[in-house]
Amino acid sequence: MLVADRLIKDFGPHRAVNGVSFILERGEVLGFLGPNGAGKTTTMRMLAGGLEPDGGKAMIGGHDCVADRLEAQARLGYLPEGAPAYPSMTPRSFVEFGLRARSFSGAALKRACELALERARLEDYADQPIGTLSKGYKRRAALAAAIAHDPPVLILDEPTDGLDPNQKDGVRALIREMAPDKAIIISTHILEEVPAVCSRAIIIARGGLLFDGTPNELARTAPDHGIEGAFRALTRNDARMEAVS
Ligand SMILES: Nc1ncnc2c1ncn2[C@@H]1O[C@H](COP(=O)(O)OP(=O)(O)OP(=O)(O)O)[C@@H](O)[C@H]1O
Ligand SMILES: [Mg+2]
Numbered sequence: 519m520l521v522a523d524r525l526i527k528d529f530g531p532h533r534a535v536n537g538v539s540f541i542l543e544r545g546e547v548l549g550f551l552g553p554n555g556a557g558k559t560t561t562m563r564m565l566a567g568g569l570e571p572d573g574g575k576a577m578i579g580g581h582d583c584v585a586d587r588l589e590a591q592a593r594l595g596y597l598p599e600g601a602p603a604y605p606s607m608t609p610r611s612f613v614e615f616g617l618r619a620r621s622f623s624g625a626a627l628k629r630a631c632e633l634a635l636e637r638a639r640l641e642d643y644a645d646q647p648i649g650t651l652s653k654g655y656k657r658r659a660a661l662a663a664a665i666a667h668d669p670p671v672l673i674l675d676e677p678t679d680g681l682d683p684n685q686k687d688g689v690r691a692l693i694r695e696m697a698p699d700k701a702i703i704i705s706t707h708i709l710e711e712v713p714a715v716c717s718r719a720i721i722i723a724r725g726g727l728l729f730d731g732t733p734n735e736l737a738r739t740a741p742d743h744g745i746e747g748a749f750r751a752l753t754r755n756d757a758r759m760e761a762v763s
Contacts, residue, residue, distance in 0.1 A: 519544050519579060519701035520565065520671050526573030527560050527725075534560045536725035537574065542701040544670065547693060549716035549733070550705040553753050557725040558705040559599050562673050565703070566596040578671050592620070595664040597674040602660060605649025609640045609659040612648060616663045634666035637692055639685070653680045661689070665696070672702045678711065690715045709745045712736070719745075723753050 520542040527535040535557040542548055550558050563569035565576045567583040567590055575582060581589035603612050613631045622630055635644050638658040643651055648659050657680050664672065677693070678686040686708075693702060693715050704715070712719050713733045721729040721736075729736060729752055733745060740747030 520703070521577040522561065522565060522574070523576070524574035525561060525564055525571050525576060527557070527564060527569065528572050534725050535564070535571075538722060538725070538727055539574070540720060540727075540730060542671075542703065544701050545698055546718055547697050547702045547704065547716045549712040549719040550703050550722070551707075551709070551712070551719060551749060552722040552728075556722045556753075558722065559675055560725075561722070562596075562675050562703065562705065563598075566594060566598075566673050567591050568596075568598075593670050595667065595669040595672045597661055597664040597672075597677055599675045603648045603656060603663070605647060607648055608645045609635060609638075609648060609651075609655075609662060610644040612659055613662050613666050617666055620667050622667065630666050630668070634662040637665060638662035639688055654682060654685055657681060658685070665692075670700055672696070672700055674702065674704045676705050676707070678706065678708060686711075709749055712745050721749065721752055728752050 522538055522540050525535050525538045526533070538561050552558050560569065564571045565578070565583060567587045570584055577583060578590040579593040583590045607615065610631060613634050614627060617627050617630055635641055638661045640655065640658050640662055643655050648656055651659065661677060664674065678689050681689060690711065693704065696702065716733055719729065719731065719733050719736045720727060736748045737743050737745050740751055
């Protein structure tokens with residue numbers, strides 16, 4: 519469903535992503551972990567076709583994310599970092615706008631829009647301008663737009679960022695509900711999310727892959743068999759160097 523093949527991205531002299539490779543199949547939920555600045559968002563942007571790699575390639579559903587971008591993006595729902603949306607649009611008009619761009623119309627468009635608003639728990643705020651919504655509801659409007667066309671691949675960059683505890687649970691439940699027939703990547707700094715929703719975890723630091731395995735395998739790398747301890751141990755050197763520089 520999704521292939522990252524030795525992806526590289528340079529920003530001037532700085533190599534942000536340094537040869538990241540993995541393959542994701544239907545039914546997998548990948549927790550994409552790493553310290554701040556590790557290269558998670560940059561990798562996700564390359565997979566989403568919004569940033570051209572300097573080396574390697576990304577594919578979705580067998581389509582190259584650069585050479586065959588429209589075909590790749592047709593199979594993808596992408597929730598970018600932050601909550602980019604048009605402030606004067608309402609969640610409903612924003613979701614409809616995205617669906618129309620994907621050639622939805624008539625009853626199918628209405629149905630897909632209602633389902634997305636319901637799944638993102640936005641019904642009460644569906645008709646209020648996005649610019650006037652709280653941070654969590656802005657985030658949910660972007661999430662609704664990402665899932666509305668029911669794509670087989672989802673790339674969600676910190677989907678629970680800015681949500682209150684109940685809403686975090688709601689989004690995790692939604693991801694679990696959608697998981698069986700999709701391939702999903704979520705980046706997160708909330709490590710408890712990994713065993714709760716992910717079937718697999720990847721840790722990157724300084725643009726390179728440090729770990730790829732199940733949440734259980736990750737936990738077992740730490741003496742106390744905890745995900746948090748494992749994450750700290752694997753990324754300790756990166757944190758220390760960050761503190762010195
Ligand atoms: N447009 C850009 N121009 C220059 N440098 C960039 C750009 N985008 C990202 N970087 C750099 O690339 C590196 C990786 O950034 P990225 O946003 O991918 O990290 P991240 O793992 O998503 O971090 P966070 O957990 O803070 O979201 C960082 O050093 C960042 O400063
Ligand atoms: Mg990021």
